[in-house]
């Protein structure tokens with residue numbers, strides 16, 4: 001009997017892999033990976049490792065989730081130790097839960113290795129504290145593209161003292177801003193969009209909530225990107241402004 005390792009690859013920068021993840025990647029015989037896993041991380045694998053990409057995109061599914069589950073189980077049943085490498089953390093919007101269930105249902109041993117989720121990596125890289133004594137004591141992670149976006153109740157997740165982080169929200173950014181404003185959130189709430197967090201081509205863009213869709217469109221923001229909504233999204237700007245003012249004095 002083999003085993004399935006559900007491994008978090010972090011947000012991009014290979015330096016943000018856990019030691020356990022990097023050890024598993026370097027020793028793997030078979031790596032089944034997402035499109036989000038950075039090429040520099042895949043390059044750490046041994047030359048003899050078999051690499052299987054199961055990259056998905058919003059419009060194009062190269063492999064259905066059931067087929068991915070079946071592949072992991074099939075390989076483990078013939079004795080392979082499978083490294084299933086996922087962007088960020090396997091259990092944050094990564095469908096790792098379904099893969100773990102499929103393994104358990106088939107009697108295949110499965111172990112989960114946590115990774116730095118995109119929200120944490122992006123916040124660190126952009127110096128946006130997700131919580132802050134003066135600005136936020138609650139933080140929520142939501143998926144902007146998921147089953148039944150419109151029916152989801154996000155009221156209370158954003159606003160004073162709260163930070164809302166939206167994964168997969170680019171394509172629906174206009175609907176997201178409208179939904180939050182309709183729920184009573186001020187159109188002036190600061191928003192930061194972080195594209196390619198922790199990678200060399202990272203961009204951090206800011207606007208008030210009402211300008212979110214225009215910000216995404218004008219700057220041609222591409223996936224992967226995260227949207228952070230709340231006072232904390234403007235803190236770094238605010239600090240820079242204060243420092244600039246002090247420097248002038």
Ligand code: SAH
Nearest residue numbers: 088089092094117118167168196197224225
């Ligand atoms: N399991 C992953 C999330 C998978 S969902 C995690 O824990 O991070 C995919 C979404 O994650 C993307 O649409 C994007 O919103 C976000 N994401 C992943 N990597 C990112 C990065 N480097 N920069 C910004 N957003 C990222």
